[in-house]
Amino acid sequence: MNDTLAIFGFPTTPLELISFALAVTTVLLNVRQNHWAWLFSITSSATYAVVFFDARLYGDSGLQLVFIAASVWGWYQWLRGTGETRLVVTRLRCAGWAWALAGWALGFLALSWFLKTYTNTDVPRMDAFLTAGSLVGQLLLARKKVENWVIWIVVDVLYVGLYLFKDLHVTAVLYAVFVLLAARGLRAWSNIAQVKAGADR
16 A cells, blocks of 8 residues: 555555545535544544654654544534533634643644654654644534634645655645635634524624
8 A cells, every 4th residue: 555656747655545535525524514524534544644654754643643532532522512512613712712822832842852852753843833733723623613724724734845845745735625625614614603603692
């Protein structure tokens, strides 16, 4: 599955292509709030863990394992909600933003130190920054917060550059598609939250 082949002149592997297809399906289903997105998320995370490990993106590789656990939790959240209340799309308050950004910063510092100290990655800071941001985005997605899409847009734009640098061209294209899908998700979920806020008044 890791034999190199060329697509439009770019080197890739069958496993990267499979991961690409699974990841696109995941985001499309997330935009529609379809709970089966989490199954595709688990599968794509498992395959991308191998792809990223081979590229020495150890933060991203380990992140995929966290994503698997977070996807199981997110699936449960979307199906069960909180107690007897079904989980609905809402916005973060100021305190929520503060916690999200603080978590991102702390995650970056811890992961950056770990990757620089214990691995041979050549991009410890960028890997750490995007890994920490992705974790925050995933947690907000699991809680159906509109702002998860804002974080994904920022993270995915930077990932395009990182994956081009690491010669993961197909995955770079994937993350460029993710930027467009995240913008679509932000618009769709913002409209849903606005309607709900109006109904609650």
